[in-house]
Amino acid sequence: MWKRLSLQSRIFILLGALILTAVAGGLVTVWHTDAIDSLVTDLINQNVASYQAAERLESSLLRQKGYVTYFSLDQDPEWLKKLEEHHQDFLVWLERAKASANNPFMSGLMEEIGEFYTKYRQGRDQVIAFYQQGQREAGAELHRQLRQQFQELFQLCDRYKLIHERRIAEAKLVSRFQAKVITHTALALIPGIAVLGLLLGYTLVKQILGPIRELLRETNPTDLANPALNEVQALSQEVHTLREDVDLAQSQLKRSQVTLVQSEKLAMVGKLAAGVAHSIRNPLTSVKMRLYSMRRLLNLTPEQQEDLEVISQEIRHIDTIVRNFLEYSRPPKLKMQQISPSTVVDWALTLLRPRLESFQVAVTVQRRQPLPEIWADPDQLKEVLVNLMVNACEAMEKNGQITIIEEEDFLAGIGRVVRIRLQDSGPGIPPAIQDKIFQPFFSSKEEGTGLGLSIAARIIEEHGGSIRMESRPGQGAAFILTLPLRKMRYGNHLNS
Amino acid sequence: MQPARLLLADRNRHVREFLKRELETEGHTVAIARSAQEILTVLGGGEKFDLLILDLEVPYVVEANLLTQLQTFYPTLPLLIHSFQPDNPQALAAYHNAIFLEKNEDPAQLKKTVAALLKKREERHGRREWG
Incomplete structure (x- = not known):
């Protein structure tokens, strides 16, 4: 009773x-x-x-x-x-x-x-x-x-x-x-x-x-030692903090739910795209083979030659789209090795020299000394740099300027990092689309696949780093890659 | 180089015909197959082949257990895999005694690889087998 x-x-x-x-x-x-x-x-x-x-x-x-x-x-x-x-x-x-x-x-x-x-x-x-x-x-x-x-x-x-x-x-x-x-x-x-x-x-x-003391001991023992607070005050403080935490957790949960839905959607679209790309690749190869054969055998008038050239170009474009789609849906595993990112920058520049020359783009590298070696996949990293530089070239008129700044830094919570900043002298990226450029299938270019930057972002993320863009209209765009300087062989990728 | 008997398998009819045409300009005899079953049927028909050019995307490769069949019944038949880069690179490991060539629009690469393979086979077996 x-x-x-x-x-x-x-x-x-x-x-x-x-x-x-x-x-x-x-x-x-x-x-x-x-x-x-x-x-x-x-x-x-x-x-x-x-x-x-x-x-x-x-x-x-x-x-x-x-x-x-x-x-x-x-x-x-x-x-x-x-x-x-x-x-x-x-x-x-x-x-x-x-x-x-x-x-x-x-x-x-x-x-x-x-x-x-x-x-x-x-x-x-x-x-x-x-x-x-x-x-x-x-x-x-x-x-x-x-x-x-x-x-x-x-x-x-x-x-x-x-x-x-x-x-x-x-x-x-x-x-x-x-x-x-x-x-x-x-x-x-x-x-x-x-x-x-x-x-x-x-x-x-x-x-x-x-019970109040027991609760306090469980939640925050330092409150008990504080003589300025009695148990009930301490408890009400704790409850207040708890409520704030719950609110925070709830909003975080909501946000991550939204993100989850979005990434699920993207995964679905990615799968679909991969399926389409897979199916297209087969007949496309056949077309490419016949076209190749045709160009080799035919004696064409200049007009016919131009028509054939356009057909070849467009087929190459389709081919790029298909390859990007496939790459996006099956990200390659990183082959990590110790390498200085400065070396990779140089490789990318060597690879792009003809293209840079044809666009008449001047590249300046600001480097005091080569960056320290980090664990990275040089091929993938090179892919990212090439992608960013090609984007810059396409964005700029002739006589553009690309500045690459390499530096080391220390970030709280992460530790030592290397940073590569690619600054171009193009028109910049309009504020309206700035937060969409890393999303897959978003493109502002006529011939874009909408996958270049999202693939680049994913490669950098799999290295445990981050990619960020800064742009003010008329002042060009800058892409900043930050990569952790780790002693251990480690990437975000599951099998790296 | 001696003309040889080749068996070509590809999923796409136009690719099959194009490659057959191209390889025939080199003087080879080319038989074609549309699927894994057809490969096994042709090989089982008593005809001798010097090389099998295989697209991994032909139907029933896995279902017909093509690889095991080839290794069991035709262990000396050289295998050239002419395919797209597979989704899973490990898939190629099973074909450890095969040569891999990625498919592209220029048939010259295929012709060169075929020639090299035939030459190797010729050297290993001597000319007597051809007589």
Whole structure:
């Protein structure tokens, strides 16, 4: 049952019980204190006044003693006067005592005292009369009896006083008992409050603080060591960071999904293209063979010669497209070896010399010393450079200029790299197509296959490097190849 | 150089005929085959050939188990593979005693290679076999 309650309910129940217990304890104490207070007040109001009356009654009775004897000795009426004063006093206190008597027994007792006193007074008046008349014998005789009566009366008064004393003692006992009840209740509540407090504390520590600390220890232990943060602050910081991470991961996932869809599409198109290229290649070879044979055997007029030349050119173009398609769909495996990229640049320039001359393009190589050797496939790298330079030649008018800058650099996270920058003096690449030029099947050239730059980019990527283009209209275009300088034979390609 | 008997297999009819024509101008006798089965049928017909020129793209090369058949029944028949660069370079490794020539439009390369192969065979076997 307890286990099935939610943590919040458990804490609320414990907290409620704790508050209830504390409040109940307070209320009981207040109530009992109040009860004792009224009890004591009653005691003072009733019994003490009544007790006082009883005491004064007794003392005024006691004071009457002796006067009759003194009178019998010297017949001085002064003694009688004094006796009368005390008699009046007694009567006053008797009335008060009667008024303060609060139960029938006490009233009865007072009645008895009153009657007894009246009888005693009558006897005393008789004795005084005897003494005044000079009958001393009779007076003394009655006086003796009277002393006996006085003794009894005094005892009655004393008893009345004693009853009061006992009542006060009883009230004391009751109040003491009630005080004990309060003490016991309070004592009983103290462990209750302590137990509930401990339970609440245990629940808070075990169910909240502990798990929070555990979470923090798992996610970021340095937060625990930070004294400026308490656990909840640290946790909320962690949760905040976590949310940011999740957001980031989500957007990355979305982006990579888009990329995946795109690359899947491209792979599909690539496969299709390869299939088409494969099928075309066979009849195309036949055409090429016949054309070759024709040119060798025929004696043609200049017009016919030109027609045939155009046909040959266009067939060569188709052939290039087909070969590029096939190459794109089956990237050749890199044959890695240690070589300085400067050597490869030189090879590419040698290979392209006739073409560069026909385009009247001047090439400048900025090289302080040959670049260090890297692991690379020289043929593929040469292919990339040739491709980029042919593109540049085709983009530029006559008398163009290609500048090749070779340099070394250090990149954070990658390490040492070599960089080859190919800058041309052509019209540059329009901003609108700049982010598409590396996509397969994108071409801005009439005779382009749309695969040259995407193949180049893939070759560089398989070397673990990157290719990047910078261009501002009118200021030419620059292609920047960055290749890692690795000690180990390693490429991005699976089998390299 | 003595004229020889050649068996030429190519997927494309026009290529077959063109190459047959070209090789015949060299004085050779050229028989043609359209598929792996036809190669085996022609070879099994009792006629002796000096060289097999094979395009790997002819149908049923794999299905008819052509390579094993050739190696088992015609181990002395020289093989010239006249084909496009195959998708998988390892595919050629199985034809370890064959010569590979990439197909292109100029038949001169083929003629030269054929001549060289025939010469080698002539030297190895002597002229008596031709008598």
